[in-house]
Amino acid sequence: MARVPYLDGDDIPDEYGAAFERSRSGATHLFGALANNPPVLDAFVTFAGTLWDECGLDAADRELVVLTVARQTHADYEWHQHVPLALEAGLSEATVRAVREGRYDDLEPHREAIASYAAAVATATVDDALHRALAERVDDRTVVGVTMLAGVYTGLARFLDALAVGPEESFVGWGLDGLESES
Structure with missing residues (x-):
């Protein structure tokens, strides 16, 4: 049970209704919890939207960062x-499994650098070698974007954990059960 109520648009002042509506994705519990502080909800939606659009990564690589952070921080929410979003964005089931198992060296070099770096951001272990490996594959603008994206999702994992915000339906689990056909 969440430690704050999940609010909806009717529970917040009208001036924040647009932010609440912009936030309406499948993550209703996250935004319902954030709605307990409408100015923070508004700022988060604006900031997260800009970060999402301007981090320098395509949709699949953004999802790679999010899944890597989720796994490192044990953020089941x-x-x-993001597993369904990652598959929809073009990450393969094999890539999702590699992230789940921390086998970043099984990924193509570009994605290995991104995932290894995102994992290190989530665990506060970025070193010069990891930075260099990422910087060899992306420009400085994208290095900043990846760092901020991983940092924000690490913070978001802490927020969700502290307030005991859970998934809207039963947790899919750390595998791909129900999302794939295993042979």
């Missing part, structure tokens, strides 16, 4: 929300 983020994993639950």
